Amino acid sequence: MRSLVLFDIDGTLVRGGPAKYAFVDAMTETYGTPGNHESVSFAGKTDPQIARELLAGAGLSNDEIDRGFEQLWRRYLTYLEERLPEDPVQVLPGVPQLLAELARFRDIGVGLLTGNIHGGARLKLASGGLWGHFTFGSYGSDHEERDRLPAIAVGRARELFGEMVTAELAVVVGDTPRDVACGKAGGTRTVAVATGAFGVGDLAASDPDYLLEDLTSTGEVVELLFGWA
Ligand SMILES: [Mg+2]
Numbered sequence: 001m002r003s004l005v006l007f008d009i010d011g012t013l014v015r016g017g018p019a020k021y022a023f024v025d026a027m028t029e030t031y032g033t034p035g036n037h038e039s040v041s042f043a044g045k046t047d048p049q050i051a052r053e054l055l056a057g058a059g060l061s062n063d064e065i066d067r068g069f070e071q072l073w074r075r076y077l078t079y080l081e082e083r084l085p086e087d088p089v090q091v092l093p094g095v096p097q098l099l100a101e102l103a104r105f106r107d108i109g110v111g112l113l114t115g116n117i118h119g120g121a122r123l124k125l126a127s128g129g130l131w132g133h134f135t136f137g138s139y140g141s142d143h144e145e146r147d148r149l150p151a152i153a154v155g156r157a158r159e160l161f162g163e164m165v166t167a168e169l170a171v172v173v174g175d176t177p178r179d180v181a182c183g184k185a186g187g188t189r190t191v192a193v194a195t196g197a198f199g200v201g202d203l204a205a206s207d208p209d210y211l212l213e214d215l216t217s218t219g220e221v222v223e224l225l226f227g228w229a
Contacts, residue, residue, distance in 0.1 A: 002161050003226055005102065006113035006137070006153050006188070008174035009121055011043065011196020012215075014128045017089035019120065022079035027051065030072040031065075033058045043197045044178025046115035046140030046149075047073075073141075077119045084127040091128040092195050094216035099133040101218050108226060109157050109165070112137030113149050113172055113182070136160050146178055150186025171225055177206035191225065 007013055020042070027034040035054025042050050051072060055065045102110050111134055114121050118139040125131040138152035150167060158165045172183030175196030180203070183190035192208035193215055194200045203211055210224050 002107050002109050002163060002165055004109045004111060004157050004165060004170035005225055006111050006170055006172045008179050009114040009116055009124060011175035012173060012193055013095050013130060014089035014091050014124060017124055018083035018087045019080055022083055023076050025079055026072050026075035029075055030068045031055055031060065044176030046144050046146055047117045048140055048144040073117055080120060080123050084123060088127040089124050091130065093214055094218060097218045098215050098221055101222055109161060110134055111153055111157060113153050115140040115146055117141035146182040147185035150182060150188050180206040180208045
């Protein structure tokens with residue numbers, strides 16, 4: 001039996017970087033408007049969900065939105081890749097140590113569960129030197145609804161490891177109430193970490209199994225993640 005840990009990216013592993021304005025510029029070029037991006041929170045949403053929300057708010061139909069998606073994501077990834085060298089993501093405290101520690105356990109699969117499209121996840125994590133730690137994942141490009149992503153990640157882990165892997169043996173680690181909600185929807189355990197846009201109080205209201213200020217206490221985090229097994 002193999003346990004899985006499924007990490008969110010923004011606010012959980014890294015922060016900063018040029019993604020928001022790469023996205024806004026790609027939206028403007030593709031659709032003629034970025035939508036009302038200053039007043040809509042991106043936290044915990046999938047990339048396609050954010051785009052659809054902003055564009056629907058600007059009066060575009062679902063058909064018009066869908067027609068531009070391929071071009072939107074191509075432009076977004078181009079801008080992201082161009083701009084990351086000058087404005088790399090910052091890796092959050094304790095993350096490299098935690099990932100190094102998790103890699104020592106042969107019965108733990110370390111994956112991603114993120115609203116980023118796959119190419120965006122890869123570029124952001126590569127810019128922080130973290131991409132090589134993850135052997136599987138589910139992404140905003142797999143499904144627009146975050147709540148559907150745990151099942152996709154677990155399915156990929158099952159294919160990869162060729163053994164019995166279930167959601168009950170997985171834990172989602174994220175920085176927003178949406179991360180906690182998706183873990184619950186997918187039947188995983190949940191860890192909320194207050195290194196993103198939400199404080200401990202806001203996260204407590206979403207009722208995660210565990211709540212952490214940050215990921216700096218490596219031993220304690222590993223014990224928390226897998227001590228139940
Ligand atoms: Mg996040």
